[in-house]
Amino acid sequence: MARPRQYDPETLRAAVVSAARGLLEEGGPPALTARALAQASGATSGTIYASFGDLHSVLIEVNRDTFRELGEMIDALPDAPPEPWLYALAEAYVDFMLERKGVWRGLFEGDRVTDVFPQWYMAAINALLAKIAHPIAALAPSENAAERAEELFISVHGVVALAAIGRLDMVSPRSPKALAHAAVNTMLSALKEASDA
Template sequence: MGRRSDHTRDELQALLLSEGHRLLAEGGLARFSGREVAKRAGYSVGTIYNVFGSLDHLLVALNSHTFTLWANALERELSRGPADRIAALVEAYFAFARDHTHLWSAIYEHRVAPDLLGPADHAARAALTTIVDAEVRAALPADTGTDIGRLTRSLIAVVHGHCSFALGGTFALLEEHDPAGSALARVRESLAMQGYDATLPVG
């Protein structure tokens, strides 16, 4: 039985996002069902379309929320004041993916047209890159001539590739026993080429 009169539209949106995120965390995108989300919220599946427009739009919103949680996790780790902030970033990246594997994987498994992403979605997805960009800028000499934005995106790709191989089991087959350490080494090598000195404090 639907409960259409129980919630305002904003409350209903929040409820569907909460139940959807919980379901996505439990079984990943492969086991995700709009009908199950609606059922858990106490509504019919048509409510998702009334509120979000489509199931894809709901998934975009769910993945944007995951990006927000991920960025918050990185900021919390950095707020501890680690001596090696670059290492802290890499380790926090791996930790979030490891602790929230289904949510992390859904970000990359759900492929949609760019026009499905609204301003809030773009902002949520850019937050993580902004955090990394700031740390890379702080780690490099002020007079570096490199394009920091491009370097940041490349470094994220390096860490993501290592993380993906680790969680997917590929590194185990390759007998790589420290994917995070390997990713950090590659990041440090790239930064060192731009003048980064790991022995100096950052900030």
């Protein structure tokens, strides 16, 4: 007793999120417009709004996908001793984000909309921080590994933040990877200095 669904809801959502990722990669957050999304996903803007509510919710779903991919990428890193593994993680993280500059901008640009982030959001970040903290704890048992992990992540974030918006060359001629490597190296040196003293 109703007009039949023209789109399977889950298929539509997947198509919209996929189209959104494409638009983000093409032109960053400004390219993620309702009309372009409608065109690229095959639905009309009204249908998209019926499913997602607003464009920001589409972005959130892209971010969810991105976190999942990031987790898979990290899990696929080959096992290695703490130090080389930490270097590998930092460089893989830089590669991952800089292959997705538009998505990165979607994650970190714009007004903070919600007071509380979705729990999967925080869980993904905490999982990443835990993966950083693990080798640090192995290398320097007397240190607060969780805090050192936060600091190291933030340092690498600084590199990616500048590189993703094309402004790293304002600060350094070195590559993002080289600078991420240096950030890990500095943290490792500091850990050694702390255990020496």
